[in-house]
Amino acid sequence: MNALVIDLTHGGFKIAMELLETKYENIWAWDIYHSLNNTQKDLLESKGIKLTNEIPLVDNLDIIAPVHCPLDIEIDLTHHGAVKYILQDWKKSEIxxxxxxxxxxxxxxxxxxxxxxxxxxxxxxxxxxxxxxxxxxxxxxxxxxxxxxxxxxxxxxxxxxxxxxxxxxxxxxxxxxxxxxxxxxxxxxxxxxxxxxxxxxxxxxxxxxxxxxxxxxxxxxxxxxxxxxxxxxxxxxxxxxxxxxxxxxxxxxxxxxxxxxxxxxxxxxxxxxxxxxxxxxxxxxxxxxxxxxxxxxxxxxxxxxxxxxxxxxxxxxxFKGVKGRTSIKKEGNIIIIEEINPGINVRALEKTIKMAQSMKNSIVILGGEYGITCEEIDELEAAKLLDSLKMHTPLILTDQLGKGILKKMESPSIFIENPQEALNYAINKGARKIVFIYRSNYSNLKKR
Missing domain, CATH: 3.40.1190.10 (Mur-like, catalytic domain)
Structure with a gap:
């Protein structure tokens, strides 16, 4: 049996290496996003894994690719299925x-x-x-x-x-x-x-x-x-x-x-x-x-x-919330609800803002970074949402995402570039409940 592992960016490198311990006699790896460095390429080749940029013309070939593979080909195993196959002996432990x-x-x-x-x-x-x-x-x-x-x-x-x-x-x-x-x-x-x-x-x-x-x-x-x-x-x-x-x-x-x-x-x-x-x-x-x-x-x-x-x-x-995602903090008589997520979208934004609007003496701080996930938030739709809600609850926009949304809004809003300064501003304005909505990378420990 032969295997072709497509997409070495989203776990394919690990899958290709693990397949060496299975039934497959020959393994090809296709780095379609060109994400491998020379050290990784050398390691694959030293293990006998062949690098390619096309489907090998061999018999008995299993094509293994992620479910989001952009190539218009029929695959035999998704990356999910390959992981199940690789871990079949481990699963016998019945944990x-x-x-x-x-x-x-x-x-x-x-x-x-x-x-x-x-x-x-x-x-x-x-x-x-x-x-x-x-x-x-x-x-x-x-x-x-x-x-x-x-x-x-x-x-x-x-x-x-x-x-x-x-x-x-x-x-x-x-x-x-x-x-x-x-x-x-x-x-x-x-x-x-x-x-x-x-x-x-x-x-x-x-x-x-x-x-x-x-x-x-x-x-x-x-x-x-x-x-x-x-x-x-x-x-x-x-x-x-x-x-x-x-x-x-x-x-x-x-x-x-x-x-x-x-x-x-x-x-x-x-x-x-x-x-x-x-x-x-x-x-x-x-x-x-x-x-x-x-x-x-x-x-x-x-x-x-x-x-x-x-x-x-x-x-x-x-359960008291997840640090770095949804959690609640108390500083004196001030309550801060954090909604920090790399995948914030407009639907999630709407739910959180409506939660904030149900509270007295509350302020919403909204912002975040670009390039966190493959899917960026739709800034125009977010701006339309904020305009439609009329923001009876005061709104402060911050950081890259806040600046992008502000440019697309029809109604005026406060913008403070630094998130911590935005938080300090809200406290100084007398807010007793602050809902902090921030799009951040989970790996950025400073933003958790």
Whole structure:
């Protein structure tokens, strides 16, 4: 058997190297984005991997490419599928795996799951890094690591001396099929991938390879209305407002530091084949509806894995937000809610601003950096949103993104280039609640 690994930028280099230990006799690697340095090229060639810029004319060739591959060719394995194949022997250890994908909320759901399963010493991969919890202490294995599927292999290798009892992996654009429970948080924006040849919803469909799938009911109905019965029988849906979901919100009382949620669980299927029906009362950090949705995703996943309900509720109660993403700070009598995310889009922006507008004496600070992810925020749509909301809550724009949005707005707004100075300005103006929305790279520790 022969293999061609396409795209060495998004984990393909790691996949090509790992395939050396498998059935493939000859391996080619196609660096379509020309991202390899000479050292990497020399390493591949020293291992017998052949560099190419075309499809080799050989028999029995498996083409392995990411789901967002822009080439118009039929592939045999996605990078996600290749990771499952490479890790097939590791998976025999029967350590349970949860994979989390979606457009928004992935890192927050992983953060909640980390609290829920902290007694099992989880091995965790998220956009904030690879880490291992031992006796409730966090051991950082690697800070700057992507959430491409190949990073799952690297995380497991980094943890070779760790005695973890569960794996929680955040994965971009779908799941590998390794998971007992796969979580699809949402598809709030069905952005295009592969230079317009596909969409996020199609790529994230790979999560349905999991044994049990937890999915937001609205996402399920809108983007996946024609799933076959085999997949539907393995889905546990959740919703803030749809009573037909298996986990449905009955009542919510929002507060900044803690929110109270009453839930109805009905006929939820677990990995062992049990059916769970119950009423639950939850206390946790979830100041807005999209935060509650993240809680529902994590709770549904934990129930699907047969975890004790009291342990689930205790873990959710311990959750206080994710540092570097969504969290709350108190400085004297001032409350600062941080929404820091490399993938902020207009829909997420709208939800967060509406949360801020529901608070008295609040100010919104909005800004961020360019070049954080492949998908840039639509500044014109963001400007239209801010104009349409009339911004009864004072708005301060900051940094590169703030400047770009300001140029496209019709209504005037305050611009302060430095984010810290913007924060100081808001405090000096008497704000008691500051919602800080910032588009930042997870690897930029100074912006966390």
């Amino acid at each position: 349970p795996v949860i994979e989390v994908t979606g457009v928004k909320g992935k890192s927050s759901v992983v953060g909640i799951l980390k609290e829920i399963f902290n007694s099992r010493q989880p091995l965790v991969l998220s956009s904030l890094g690879a880490e291992y919890l031992e006796n409730e202490s966090v051991i950082n294995l690697k800070k700057n690591i992507s959430i491409t599927p190949a990073s799952i292999i690297e995380t497991i290798q980094l943890a070779k001396n760790c005695e973890y009892g569960i794996c929680i992996f955040e994965t971009s654009l779908g799941g590998t099929g390794l998971a007992e429970v796969g979580v699809l948080t949402n598809v709030v924006e069905d952005y295009s991938i592969g230079q317009g040849k596909s969409k996020a919803s199609l790529a994230k469909r790979q999560i349905f390879e999991s044994q049990i799938i937890c999915c937001e009911k609205e996402t399920l109905d809108q983007y996946y209305p024609h799933l076959n019965e085999n997949i539907l029988s393995r889905i546990n849906s959740y919703s803030l407002k749809n009573p037909h979901a298996k986990v449905n919100v009955l009542n919510v009382k929002y507060r900044l530091d803690k929110t109270f949620i009453e839930l109805d669980v009905k006929n939820l299927k677990t990995i062992s084949g049990k059916s769970v029906s119950t009423r639950l009362n939850i206390e946790t950090f979830a100041p807005a509806p999209h935060h509650v949705s993240n809680v529902l995703a994590a709770l549904t996943a934990a129930l699907s894995l047969d975890l004790n309900i009291n342990d689930i509720l205790s873990g959710i109660k311990r």
